[in-house]
Amino acid sequence: MRIPLLNDTERLGFALRLGDLALLGLAGLGALHWQADGGAAPVQLTSLYVGGALSLALFPRFGMYQLDAPEAPPTLTLRLAAALLTVMAGAMLFAALLHPTARLSGMWLAHWLMLALPALLAPHLAARNLNWASTRVLVIGKGDVSHELYRRNRLCKRRPYRIDAFCITDGAAGPQATGIDCIADTALIPDYVGRHGIDQIWIALPLRDAGDIARLQHLLRNTMVDIRWLQDVRDLQILNINCRTLYDFPVMDLNCMKPSAASHIEKYIFDKCFSLAALVVFAPLMLLIVAAIKLDSRGPVLFVQPRIGLNGRQFKVFKFRSMHRHEPGATLQQAARQDARVTRVGRFLRRTSLDELPQFINVLLGDMSVVGPRPHAVSHTEMYSRQLDVYMVRHRAKPGITGWAQINGARGETDTLDKMIRRVQFDLYYLQHWSLWMDIRIVLWTACKGWTGNNVY
Numbered sequence: 082m083r084i085p086l087l088n089d090t091e092r093l094g095f096a097l098r099l100g101d102l103a104l105l106g107l108a109g110l111g112a113l114h115w116q117a118d119g120g121a122a123p124v125q126l127t128s129l130y131v132g133g134a135l136s137l138a139l140f141p142r143f144g145m146y147q148l149d150a151p152e153a154p155p156t157l158t159l160r161l162a163a164a165l166l167t168v169m170a171g172a173m174l175f176a177a178l179l180h181p182t183a184r185l186s187g188m189w190l191a192h193w194l195m196l197a198l199p200a201l202l203a204p205h206l207a208a209r210n211l212n213w214a215s216t217r218v219l220v221i222g223k224g225d226v227s228h229e230l231y232r233r234n235r236l237c238k239r240r241p242y243r244i245d246a247f248c249i250t251d252g253a254a255g256p257q258a259t260g261i262d263c264i265a266d267t268a269l270i271p272d273y274v275g276r277h278g279i280d281q282i283w284i285a286l287p288l289r290d291a292g293d294i295a296r297l298q299h300l301l302r303n304t305m306v307d308i309r310w311l312q313d314v315r316d317l318q319i320l321n322i323n324c325r326t327l328y329d330f331p332v333m334d335l336n337c338m339k340p341s342a343a344s345h346i347e348k349y350i351f352d353k354c355f356s357l358a359a360l361v362v363f364a365p366l367m368l369l370i371v372a373a374i375k376l377d378s379r380g381p382v383l384f385v386q387p388r389i390g391l392n393g394r395q396f397k398v399f400k401f402r403s404m405h406r407h408e409p410g411a412t413l414q415q416a417a418r419q420d421a422r423v424t425r426v427g428r429f430l431r432r433t434s435l436d437e438l439p440q441f442i443n444v445l446l447g448d449m450s451v452v453g454p455r456p457h458a459v460s461h462t463e464m465y466s467r468q469l470d471v472y473m474v475r476h477r478a479k480p481g482i483t484g485w486a487q488i489n490g491a492r493g494e495t496d497t498l499d500k501m502i503r504r505v506q507f508d509l510y511y512l513q514h515w516s517l518w519m520d521i522r523i524v525l526w527t528a529c530k531g532w533t534g535n536n537v538y
Contacts, residue, residue: 280306
């Protein structure tokens, strides 16, 4: 299973999570058989179950899945031991509360730790010593920090990032090496990114250059790659940097929906399971709609149109045909009130959003999500990306069948710029506050009352 939206480092982290859960359980079972009687008391089984759950929650807090920075084996060993001791202490406490009269064997806990530590340490050490460069990077920064980033990147035994190009902002000379491009002007960056398959842009500027960072963010507003601000704080006296770091530089993700790989996995599983269930449940209704469309007007049952999806890529969206066959004009015309192009059946389908049921197929194909910003036509995207600075940011997530904007009334025709601004504001709020529970709330609200509206024709 190849999870979309995750790079190779994030997929490796997800595999480590599953491996840690399995190995922790196997180590606990092995410790049970290590005991003289080989039996398993309820208090021990409870500790195993709780320990597995706590490992999923606590191991990320100990940085066990931060694979994009070098780490010495002794440091990793100590951190893993601390994480295991914390998990086991929590499991012991919870088991004692559930089984107050039972006695938890200290020898079993010691054996569990002795088996779990080397079993979990081996794959973590291997993961941190794999050597590949899956993410192509362009660095924007002053000469000295650019050289320092390049040096630290080259020192790593395992480099998940490959620095392909630099844009030096202070006129200094950039790192000179085979395969490294130097871009003379920041204005050339958007075109370079598109032509050379860059995956991430690192803005390596200090806090005092906030104005330059804002101008770069505006310049790159339609560039559909991850943009990260690596804050140059080398001149500051900081006792402890309490945030995510990359090569010891504090990192702020400027245009990423969710940095957590687990978040992507949750949404992926929810999308696939829900869309498959929806297609099964609505299959009889969809067959009735097919028959109604064929009886009502001539033409194909499905309407297929190019739309703009994740990171600005085009895909073909599926809908039940709701209009008479007609030749499209030079510009795409949105459906309006009393539109003569809409068929009788189509008017009902559009009012109830039943014309969008085939989009669950798009979800299974991976082009869409159940919940997300609604996909717009190519011509509309081209127009609004010129008029609204933050418009393309909404494409940092997969488009959805329903979304936060739709349940808040921002759906249907966008005949004025103000209506589109309102929709984009809702879409950005969704990207900033996404959670699996938020998706579930949106789906429930859509099912109850969000599938009709006065602005849908």
